[in-house]
Amino acid sequence: MLIATWNVNSIRTRLPQIMNWLKEVKPDLLCLQETKVEDKLFPKEIFEKEGYQISFSGQKAYNGVALISQHLLSDVRVGFTGELPENAETSLFNEQKRLISALVDGIRVINVYVPNGSNLSSEKYKYKIQWLHFLKKYLQEQSKREEPTCLLGDFNIAPEDRDLHNPKRSSGGIMASKKERENLKDLLDDKLEDVFRVFEQGEGHWSWWDYRTASWERDQGWRIDQIYLSDQLIRNAKSCKIHKKLRGNIQPSDHVPVVVEIKWPIDDFDEDFLSF
DNA sequence: ATGGCCATTAGCAATGGA
Numbered sequence: 001m002l003i004a005t006w007n008v009n010s011i012r013t014r015l016p017q018i019m020n021w022l023k024e025v026k027p028d029l030l031c032l033q034e035t036k037v038e039d040k041l042f043p044k045e046i047f048e049k050e051g052y053q054i055s056f057s058g059q060k061a062y063n064g065v066a067l068i069s070q071h072l073l074s075d076v077r078v079g080f081t082g083e084l085p086e087n088a089e090t091s092l093f094n095e096q097k098r099l100i101s102a103l104v105d106g107i108r109v110i111n112v113y114v115p116n117g118s119n120l121s122s123e124k125y126k127y128k129i130q131w132l133h134f135l136k137k138y139l140q141e142q143s144k145r146e147e148p149t150c151l152l153g154d155f156n157i158a159p160e161d162r163d164l165h166n167p168k169r170s171s172g173g174i175m176a177s178k179k180e181r182e183n184l185k186d187l188l189d190d191k192l193e194d195v196f197r198v199f200e201q202g203e204g205h206w207s208w209w210d211y212r213t214a215s216w217e218r219d220q221g222w223r224i225d226q227i228y229l230s231d232q233l234i235r236n237a238k239s240c241k242i243h244k245k246l247r248g249n250i251q252p253s254d255h256v257p258v259v260v261e262i263k264w265p266i267d268d269f270d271e272d273f274l275s276f
Numbered sequence: 277a278t279g280g281c282c283a284t285t286a287g288c289a290a291t292g293g294a
């Protein structure tokens with residue numbers, strides 16, 4: 001089972017690159033962020049023609065998330081609705097289209113696009129922290145069902161200093177502040193684990209390179225796109241790869257895909273054997 | 277060096293992204 005996350009920074013601009021990548025990698029599930037398109041204009045036919053199931057939640061110009069799957073997408077939940085009560089707070093956080101979840105082959109996949117936050121003294125930063133807190137509440141409700149869980153997407157946070165190219169300059173700032181990191185760690189609740197770090201502990205692995213500053217040419221990036229797995233899934237993870245070369249494409253997204261391979265479904269013998 | 281570039285918009289200048 002191959003599950004991928006990719007902030008494409010406009011699905012319509014990136015469509016040819018997305019289709020090429022799908023044909024090459026053939027992931028079971030691709031989770032997109034920053035589709036930047038309202039639902040009625042989502043280019044769904046092209047994915048359906050290739051045999052993919054799709055679910056999406058978008059808006060004009062900003063944000064937008066989508067699931068593109070070779071498997072049945074069931075129990076699709078858009079925004080925070082479905083886990084949290086339908087009240088004023090929930091509808092406020094649902095205005096920006098940043099979250100979609102579904103069951104795929106028994107795995108609860110939660111695709112998120114965490115707010116950027118602009119800078120530490122901005123209103124947008126306050127919103128980012130509130131959004132993370134709301135996501136924590138969402139996950140607390142969701143976890144009661146005890147589904148194997150994959151939380152993935154663009155978190156706009158480098159979890160640790162080894163996840164950004166110049167910690168001396170950038171640690172403590174936006175995407176690397178103590179508050180953002182604590183809130184991220186807090187919502188994972190010791191139940192969800194960053195699968196990339198199971199396979200690679202070193203620095204120098206990035207998923208995003210700023211369009212400015214010739215950061216790609218200098219390989220000065222950040223690892224702000226992550227895949228978090230619950231225990232049964234993490235035990236069965238086989239690899240986690242960052243598809244770095246796509247950043248070298250003509251007209252690339254500033255993010256590249258991150259892909260996890262999981263042995264799934266697992267059979268009872270394997271589970272008994274592991275627990276034994 | 278806190279700016280660079282890129283995508284979008286009732287659209288060519290302003291805004292947001294990270």
